[in-house]
Every structure is written in C-alpha cells, then in structure tokens.
Amino acid sequence: MAAILGRAGIAGTALRTCEATADDKRSRGDGxxxxxxxxxxxxxxxxxxxxxxxxxxxxxxxxxxxxFDMDADSILHLxxxxxxxxxxxxxxxxxxxxxxxxxxxxxxxxxxxxxxxFFLPAWCIERYPAAVExxxxxxxxxxxxxxLHEHPNELAPEEELYWFDRSIDAIVKATGQPPRGFRxxxxxxxxxxxxxxxxxxxxxxxxxxGDDIPxxxxxxxxxxxxxxxxxxxxxxxxxxxxxxxxxxMPIKAPSHGMDVFREEFDAxxxxxxxxxxxxxxxxxxxxARAAALADLIAHMQQKGKVWFAKLEDIAxxxxxxxxxxxxxxxxxxxxxxxxxxPELPRKPx
Numbered sequence: 001m002a003a004i005l006g007r008a009g010i011a012g013t014a015l016r017t018c019e020a021t022a023d024d025k026r027s028r029g030d031g032x033x034x035x036x037x038x039x040x041x042x043x044x045x046x047x048x049x050x051x052x053x054x055x056x057x058x059x060x061x062x063x064x065x066x067x068f069d070m071d072a073d074s075i076l077h078l079x080x081x082x083x084x085x086x087x088x089x090x091x092x093x094x095x096x097x098x099x100x101x102x103x104x105x106x107x108x109x110x111x112x113x114x115x116x117x118f119f120l121p122a123w124c125i126e127r128y129p130a131a132v133e134x135x136x137x138x139x140x141x142x143x144x145x146x147x148l149h150e151h152p153n154e155l156a157p158e159e160e161l162y163w164f165d166r167s168i169d170a171i172v173k174a175t176g177q178p179p180r181g182f183r184x185x186x187x188x189x190x191x192x193x194x195x196x197x198x199x200x201x202x203x204x205x206x207x208x209x210g211d212d213i214p215x216x217x218x219x220x221x222x223x224x225x226x227x228x229x230x231x232x233x234x235x236x237x238x239x240x241x242x243x244x245x246x247x248x249m250p251i252k253a254p255s256h257g258m259d260v261f262r263e264e265f266d267a268x269x270x271x272x273x274x275x276x277x278x279x280x281x282x283x284x285x286x287x288a289r290a291a292a293l294a295d296l297i298a299h300m301q302q303k304g305k306v307w308f309a310k311l312e313d314i315a316x317x318x319x320x321x322x323x324x325x326x327x328x329x330x331x332x333x334x335x336x337x338x339x340x341x342p343e344l345p346r347k348p349x
Contacts, residue, residue, distance in 0.1 A: 021057040046270070053272035054213050054318070054327050060307035062268040063314055064300060065227070065276045066293075067117045067143075067206070068105065068284070072097040072128060072150045074121045079245060087337075094282060098124070098131035101285025106138040108290060112297050114308040119145035119183045122170035132174050141310040142171060144179040144202070153190035164196050180312040181227075183207050183278075191335040198222035204315035212273045214318045215330040225315040226332070229276040232260055235283045254292040261339065262296060269303055272313070 056063055073094040077084045109116055118135050125132050147163040171179045184207040194217050197205060204225040216223045231237055238257035242246040267276040284293055300306050321327040331339055
C-alpha cells in the first residue's frame with residue numbers, strides 16, 4: 001500500500017483545522033494554491049497553474065513516485081556488443097546498480113516506510129535475480145523497460161513486439177504476474193508502442209512528457225494512463241559521466257541536482273501536481289547522492305499531505321476517479337500524425 005505521511009510534531013486538532021482550511025480553499029480553486037475557480041480565474045496570490053487538478057487520495061496535496069531504472073550493463077552491451085567485455089571500468093560502474101545501489105535504496109525506502117517502482121530491462125531481471133528478489137521483498141513494483149534497453153522507435157514494428165513480449169515473459173517468470181506499466185528505454189516510445197500496450201493489457205505508461213498530471217492515451221481501440229515526467233527530473237542530465245557511452249555531464253555536487261528536484265516537488269505540492277523521478281541506482285544510489293535523497297524524502301514528509309505511491313497505484317487511482325466521474329482527464333489520441341507532414345516534401349531515397 002502507498003503511504004500518505006502527514007506533518008509531524010503538530011497537535012492533531014490544530015493540524016486537522018489547518019488542513020481543512022487548506023482543503024476548502026483547494027476544492028474551491030482558490031488561487032493561493034495555484035488552481036482555478038469555477039470560471040478559470042485565480043482568486044488569490046498565486047497564479048493559476050493547473051486548470052484541471054486531479055483529486056489525490058485522502059486530500060493529499062500531490063503524488064510522489066521515486067522511480068528507478070535499473071539498466072545495469074545492458075546499455076553497454078547494446079552500445080558496444082563486441083567490445084563490452086573489454087570496457088571493464090564502465091562495466092564496473094554499471095554493475096554498481098544491482099550490487100551496491102539497489103540494496104542501499106531498498107533499505108532507504110524501508111526506513112521511510114514507502115513502496116516505489118523499479119523499471120528493469122528484462123535481460124537485467126534474468127542476469128541479476130538477487131536484486132530483483134530484494135526489490136520484490138521490499139514490496140516494490142517491477143515495471144517493463146524493454147529487454148536489453150533497445151529503442152522501440154528505431155525498430156520495425158514486428159521487432160518491437162518481439163522484444164516487448166519477450167520482456168513480459170521474463171517479468172512473469174520472475175514476479176509471478178505480468179507488468180502493469182511500461183517505460184520506454186531512453187523515452188523512445190514509438191508510433192506503435194501504444195498499440196502493444198493496449199493489446200497486452202498494460203495499465204499505464206511512464207515514458208512521455210505531455211503534462212504535469214496524469215492523462216490518457218487513446219489509440220482508437222483502448223486507453224492507458226500516462227504518468228508523465230520530464231528531463232529535469234532525470235538524474236542522467238545532472239550526473240551521468242561515462243566516456244564509453246558518450247556522456248560527459250559537468251561534475252556537480254549532489255546538492256545542485258537536489259535543488260532542481262526539490263523545487264520541482266515544492267511546485268507539485270503547491271499546485272497539486274504529479275512528481276515522478278526518472279533515476280538510476282548507479283547514479284542516485286551513490287553514497288553522497290543517496291544521503292541527499294534521504295534529506296529530500298525527509299523534506300517531503302515534513303511538508304505533509306504527500307501521497308508516496310507506486311506507479312501502478314497511481315494509475316489505479318486515476319482509473320477510479322475517471323470511472324466515478326469525480327475527475328475528467330485530458331485524452332491524447334496517438335499517433336499524433338499518421339506519417340510525415342505533407343507540407344514538407346519527402347527526401348528522395
């Protein structure tokens with residue numbers, strides 16, 4: 001179960017009174033919380049930011065999902081198939097994922113009493129069963145992340161479906177159930193990916209960047225919940241340095257990256273948004289960054305009225321409020337275009 005953690009150290013009666021006042025304003029859409037009134041106007045100090053805020057469970061101000069992509073050395077084999085075994089330093093850095101970082105992060109989540117979502121390429125599930133078992137024993141979700149971190153939008157549809165199904169088989173074998181959600185490796189969601197999500201009965205996707213709150217994806221045959229994030233919430237852009245993989249981000253203190261993540265959280269909390277990290281154990285699980293992560297979680301808990309949840313639980317909540325009519329989401333029909341736009345001529349082959 002996901003956890004909603006309230007502000008500590010405040011008398012219960014005063015807390016209930018303060019929260020009721022805030023909830024009353026929020027339900028009316030007072031602009032102090034950055035949401036709209038019945039005519040779409042902000043009525044307080046803060047500007048309107050989210051015009052159609054989703055009601056989070058038990059009056060939570062925002063939803064938080066601290067998600068991790070445990071890619072390990074799959075990305076090195078994909079990039080340098082013939083030479084991967086000779087790139088020993090990079091291999092060691094990537095294997096930090098299952099060997100050191102995942103145990104540290106699972107323990108950290110247990111100390112804070114939260115359950116979260118890990119996305120794993122299915123090759124990593126097969127290669128590192130001890131890490132998978134540790135994730136499952138912690139009560140966390142294992143999501144679909146391709147087989148070898150292949151890029152769906154660079155594959156023919158039949159190739160994409162082959163690796164998609166092979167990954168599902170591996171997840172079922174390891175966890176006893178099919179995956180509920182998917183994150184495309186490197187966000188490489190293709191024009192056919194939604195078709196496969198619908199056909200295979202997945203509940204949600206977490207690859208796209210089209211909103212600050214959940215929305216729906218529709219292909220004419222079915223729908224899935226989209227749980228969006230964006231590049232600022234990805235630790236890769238802040239911390240990744242790997243010559244063999246072509247990434248040389250400027251070295252920065254963990255606090256600099258955390259400033260970004262903290263400000264994103266504060267905005268989500270103020271305006272009723274959805275905060276989803278796209279992190280990697282080998283980066284955020286490093287000692288100093290993991291310590292900074294603990295401080296960030298403590299900050300979130302101290303703010304109060306934060307729903308910490310696995311992505312599968314957020315998707316279930318979205319479906320619930322849509323079904324009972326308490327919230328109407330935006331719907332994106334995919335693909336956005338059937339092919340190249342006709343206004344530009346096609347290049348000759």
